[in-house]
Amino acid sequence: MHTNSAGNGFNAWRFLVAAVAFALAGSAWAQSETPTALPGGKVISVDEARKLSDGKPAFFVDTRSVVNFGKGHVPGARAIPYKGTSDDSAAFEAGKDQFELGKLPGNKDQVVIFYSDGPTGWKSYKAAVWAIKAGHKNVNYMRSGWTEWQGKGYPVEN
Secondary structure (H helix, E strand, O other), X not given: OOOOHHHHHHHHHHHHHHHHHHHHHHHHHOOOOOOOOOOOOEEEOHHHHHHHHHHOOEEEEEOOOXXXXXXXXXXXXXXXXXXXXXXXXXXXXXXXXEOXXXXXXXXXXXXXXXXXXOOOOHHHHHHHXXXXXXXXXXXXEXXXXXXXXXXXXXXXEO
């Protein structure tokens, strides 16, 4: 049997290119985690959020899509989806994004708790930053988000 070394080299080259492309695509799909600090606000656990919801009126903001909100959310939460194309980083460009600040409470001293899916949920982190910049004084970011809330068996609304 005759083998064409040029052909085998070409196949090896295609495999290498495909492997590199797959690795790069995988790293692009891997989501980075949000910061563990929120300047001007507070990063809180799901347990702390639950206590805030039990103790005094807390305004929960679900920044996920309306579709995901409809699949289940924290009881009493408001769906205020965060839309944007800014980078997932603490130094994001807010001008590339949209968030309806007018749907937040008029009383800027009210407890506001932002959440999305979990630690890779940049929408809630960014919305919390927007609220702080708009003058809200009691901004909380439930970093571990809906996934942990649901996982702990806390009350859920659909």
